[in-house]
Amino acid sequence: MKISKKILITSALCLHALLAQAAIDPALLKPLAGEDPDARIAAVNQIAALANDDALKILNALNTDALYARPDGTVLIVDDTKAFNPATDQTLPTPDDADGISVNNRLRGVVEGALSGLKLFSPNRKLRIAAATDLMKTADPAQIPLISKALHKESDPEIQDILQQVIATANLHSPDAATRKAAVQTLAGSTNANIRPALQNLLNKNPDGSYIEADPAVRIEAVRTLGVLDRHLATVDFIGKVFYGISLGSVLLLAALGLAITFGLMGIINMAHGELLMIGAYTTYMCQLLFRQYFPAALDGYLLVALPAAFIVTAAVGIVLERLVLRWLYGRPLETLLCTWGISLILMQTVRSIFGAQNVEVANPSWMSGGVTVLGSLVLSYNRIVIIFFALFVVLAVWLILNKTRLGLFVRAVMQNRRMAACVGVSTGKIDMMTFGLGCGIAGLGGVALSQLGNVGPDLGQGYIVDSFMVVVLGGVGQLAGTVIAAFGLGEVNKFLEPMAGAVLAKIAILVFIIVFIQKRPQGLFALKGRSVE
Amino acid sequence: ADTIKIGILHSLSGTMAISETSLKDVALMTIDEINANGGVLGKKLEPVVVDPASNWPLFAEKARQLISQDKVSVVFGCWTSVSRKSVLPVFKELNSLLFYPVQYEGEELEKNVFYTGAAPNQQAIPATEYLMSKEGGGAKRFVLLGTDYVYPRTTNKILRAFLHSKGVKDSDIDEVYTPFGHSDYQTIVANIKKFSAGGKTAVISTINGDSNVPFYKELGNAGLKATDVPVVAFSVGEEELRGVDAKPLVGHLAAWNYFESVKNPVNTAFIKKWKAYALAKNLPNAATVVTNDPMEATYVGIYMWKQAVEKAKSTDTDKVIAAMAGQKFKAPSGYELEMDATNHHLHKPVMIGEIKADGQFNVVNKTKTTIRAQPWSPYIPGNEGKQKL
Amino acid sequence: MTTASMQISMAKTPLFTRPAWSGIIVCCVILALLPILNLAFPAGHALHISSYTVALVGKFMCYAMAALALDLVWGYTGILSLGHGVFFALGGYAHGMYLMRAIGRDGVYQSNLPDFMVFLDWKTYPWFWSLTDNFWYCMALVVLVPGVLAFVFGYFAFRSRIKGVYFSIITQAMTFAFMLLFFRNNTGFGGNNGFTDFKRILGYSITAPSTKAVLYLITLAFLLGALILCRWIVTSKLGRVLQAVRDSESRLMFIGYNPLWFKLFVWTLSAVLCGIAGALYVPQVGIINPSEMSPANSIEMVIWAAVGGRGSLVGPIIGAFSVNGLKSWFTGAFPDLWLYALGLIFILVTLFMPQGILGLAANLKNKLKSKPASQPQADASSKEAA
């Protein structure tokens, strides 16, 4: 790590003097292809010190596995079929004997460090922020001159702030007590959890009983700053839990919503519900494959196509099942359990025969990868945020369909009294088909969401079926609002219990909670009261 | 009979199918290959495939069926420890042979079983040593993250003892467990992040099966990169990575005794055969099949058994067991593996790989020679001197 | 005469007719002969029954008993339990504790403690293992543990008037919670590996053919006993009260019955029977572990009962035998395709045999008896009644 920092300084200092194209000495490159780790690191540092375009290219290539070497030690930057030789500045077709240079974490760390040092002066604001944040991790007094320099040039207040904190963190180790004290004070405004250990360290004692921080004034300041920081962190922690709970809740909700229709409304104990989720997820996979194959440029948009596709595919599967099998079983709810269990076995095995027993790969589109850091240390990942909003959107749509349309009225009427609905002129067969199709289609949408969080395999549904039933029942069968509240409630309870009890006991506690809760409300959260229930 | 029957006892349905199906296919491929080269003792091998459906009592039933109804000479199968524990009494009672191809927690040694996967000292400990080394990032703090069942618990117990012996304090070790099928890692990842503020941290993951994908996805989205907090896993291999978008995982590690990316002629041939077989048999996703450690272990196991049968000139269980001792085989890992003369485990090399964006591994460290298995971990008290049958 | 003819066709048929009884007796005799044939004739003899078959049938009988227990609560009282696996497993664990103790020092660590405790560093048995080296104490546990759990759980649930799917789901939550609990190594029951590698029972080697035969015959006796017990209950007035609970619990209250105790009685009894089935299962199968408590296992039990025909006592037994028999056969014969076959059978059974296998048999018999009277309306009217 030491070397890398020195390089950082030198490289940064040289950066504004980016020299004109100068081919890199092959002797400098050769160790990169070698076996000796220390030599490679040294080479990276030397290359970084060049601080020119080629150096940047090479480091970037190294970081993205695009740097190749030939058996004779020639190093090439390979882009598909073309290879750029930094030693000669020539671009040639990739030779057959070129082999990728492997990078391990240590080397990658060095490369990234070098790159972020270079980036601190980049014109791109995002890159600068990232580089400054990166520096926070390694804040070291040796870096202070460099950072001060960057700070001097920096006009963006946000980045200035970060850099100031980096300096302050580094100054905690300053030999001058006043500087240390000032540093501690500066950090009082920080929201970064990472500085906590360093502050805490000031209060620790040496083995001989003396304080590590000799100056009591600094210690008092440290206690105060720690207090501020801890309060902030506690808030962040709380908000984090709330967010995680909502996020888990929205997953549960999406998993359960289709079931709330097929089971809650139609009374079909749909054990194949999980498999419908799975089909939705596999449809997403197929869409992604198609995009990869035919529209690689628009790959990020595959999800938008996957949503309608999954809805249509699962709804179609549902309609087929309903017409072929389930329509004979209305009024015999318990038989539907047996039947859909059989269907679930068949669907699973079908997927296994077509796609194999292994999971398939569904990648988050780039706009759903990563996350946004809020309040200093809380990362909210994009995919979770998207899914929360998606869940709310789907709920709203379902609610509108069921409560504000004539179709919804017919659906509810048929589910309550099939024979009478037919007598007033509702084609019950059609309504059954559409309702089941809708429920299944919504399960398919749930599957799309799940594919963004977990694995996509033939067993996907099995992991969600029990939870889905719990959510629907806890909310009160046939009560959409209940399902929503139950899902978010379970999510929150889970996420607040987990840090206390660990994931396993939290899960057990949740189950016990459900059992106890149902004692209090034997018809679920949103029980109907009165005569109409009988 | 003019054929020798071989039982294949891997789940083709249920939760374990995801891992075990390809082992069945590799076994069939190997048998085909042996048959094409004249079989064993002049007889063709005849595979008998059954599906124990990830159901442990069914494993015992199927084992009994294979041995007593189908009269197989040997069985290749099982993945989870509990499935092995479930069939053990049957193999003992009927005195038959099982080859078990998967890494496991050790603490077992049975006359009727040959273990061709890794014992903890052939996987977990070298991996931890690597993480602590300069090359591996010099980790000082460790999160031991696992699914709550026997293998992770035992492995972590061994690891904790090992870490203690290396001077790591309990306050620098965090042991976290999740239930089976856990899929929400938000809290855990947030906690890892918090924990890692206290010094260079590495995660040693014994998360089982399907839970890996959500864990890695969460990790990637939370912005924890391998250069910050490397994760080393003992049950993530090439096959598992087929189902993950590997780009966010680049740099995380796995420890095995074999990687597909190992370069040597035996491996090249092995991979080629496997790809050709997958295409010929029209396996699902045949175009993208990969090889992995348990597949290699299955392959090695079948060949070693063949050699032993030829040496013993019989398929009689006791004779084959005797002949197995010291069998050697040039394995796709590039090493000559040897069946230990006394403890029924293979001497294996240990390799550490970093995940690459294409789902393959970049082997960053491997032992010079093969290592003898210690099924009874010296880190568990009371195990001293318990290395033989 | 209209009314008279109605009376015959629509009256309830008695639970077991005379031929049914003779069928049951014949089945029992045949089942009892299996292990005897296994011991009496050497392998290869025409009359030899393989020990594999005997072991298989022994296992099925345990399943059948569980299905029977489930039928008592589901078929007759309308309480659908999706958590009977937990009672089965607890019975099994209770017996398993004894079997583990009976291993003595023959485990791999040659310790007094079971192997899993040794490598978890436990020095002594936790309190709930005390006295488990006594066979009879464990047998009492087999009955008491599932019984008490069911009683307590049922008492609160029935007192709160939890019904229908709400009840089903909390039983599912219960079994799921137990599964997670037993998965933990620290719970003290061997984690996910559970108990295995038993050596002896009451001093007899557990792998000896004669021990197995005896276990088998005991299982058969218990199954028959349970069947007779259940029949006695459902044909008594209590049985009719239970059915009334199923059909209209509230109406029953208005004529002075407190459904709580009736439900609690069958529920607990059913759990106990299930526990006994589990206890008989463990020594025959050689392993008990928490996967028995997985929700899917409990659902499978329900499926045996449904396939055989619920509310008929023998139906679930037939169902357990046929579903498991098919599963055993399919998994060996068509390892890649068996799920299709099994799934299809479940679908066909529901579509074409609403009353399960037993119902189909009864229907066929009726058809043969009264050919001219068979009308297309039969179907419609039955729907109407439902």
Add this chain to the structure above:
Amino acid sequence: MDTTHGAILYLENITVSFDGFKALNNLNLDISVGELRCIIGPNGAGKTTMMDVITGKTRPTAGTAFFGQSIDLTKLTEYDIAHAGIGRKFQRPTVFEQHTVFENLELAMKMGKRLTVRTTLFSRLSSEQIDKIDACLRLIRLNGNERRLAGLLSHGQKQWLEIGMLLMQEPQLLLLDEPVAGMSDAETARTAELLNELRGKHSIMVVEHDMGFVAEIAQQGKVTVLHEGSVLAAGKMSEVQADERVIEVYLGR
């Protein structure tokens, strides 16, 4: 049971409100031992709700309900109330549809003991009891149908069966909610006869809309008119029928 004050049922200031809607509003009513009381009143007046309160199905929001001097009905469960001696026929016939007619009657039959698991498990019908059921079957004219499932009966037959069950229960107080709805005139007359026979032996409360029937069974007894949850009028049938308010809200012109 303590009926020293002559009344078997007291309802005092009973109010039942459903989300603000008062189905019963300060209702006061009492019935003496052996009395046959007819209750009439418009649809939705709260007649059925009142029976729900008496039988424990609905808990009143306010007010007290006593059976005899000492039994507080608002504290008891449905089965305790039934056991204490109140039997009820519902407005919509409710019988055990999956049981035969005979079994329906058997289940309802008064056993003298509390109906527990043990007593039912070991109970065997004595020949007297069978005779009793037989007699009842003839009374409700379902003899010949005793082995049919109750669910297969027609609407009117179910009404009769439910009356039969009530009789088997031998309660001290019978609550009959529209016993002759769906019965033909001739059958209505028979039911009236039956009730007249029971008069005096049991206390009876009858709710009906069939004025002819009410007139026949009320004879000189008291008729109570409920309206909007409380008593609108009470008195002899002839008085009530002449009451302007009753004509206005109930009988019509």
Add this chain to the structure above:
Amino acid sequence: MLNVDQLNQYYGSSHTLRGISLSLEKGKCLALLGRNGVGKTTLLKCLMGVLPSASGKIMLEGRDITSLKPHQRAALGIAYVPQGREIFARLSVEENLLMGMATKSGKQALLIKEEVYELFPVLKEMLQRRGGDLSGGQQQQLAIARALLAEPKLIILDEPTEGIQPSIIKDIGRVIRLLRERGNIGILLCEQYFDFARELADNFVVLSRGEVVAAGSHESMDDESVKRHLAV
């Protein structure tokens, strides 16, 4: 408009309707009489298509509807007030009424006619209450209102007065008379309340054990022979 010819129906092996024939003209009211359990409800269900008929023919305005499904018959203009009300218990009263117009389309299907509220004022007060919470008589009113809203050509009423207070029975009687007078609707009324039926019916049919044992016009309804069939 409605012609039933030799209709037979079985429950399992019991012959419930035995060769029933009857006919009803437009603008007329036909009363269906009979003791409990003779098959009146069964016949009406067959007409509505809820139960299949084994043999025989049902014609509506010259069209054979024997094999049509209930919702197709409803679309052809049959409305049904079943015995036991069959309210959609968890729909609000308003939604129940809207269901009555399920065969209509567009705006028409959303507008509940004031007429209905005039006839049954309680319904208006209780529009937002759940159907199942209503009292028995209120439910019966709701069921009748629901059928009227369909503006049918043929209305089938199964004991419509059951559980209804006398003043409203009178109102119902008035409505039926009104409908009859309009002349464009056929009314099939199954009724135990003899006086009520006699007042309204143009013709009558008496069933006994699934057979038509007497039939005739309004005048002959009081005949001894008819009364005998109705007596116990």
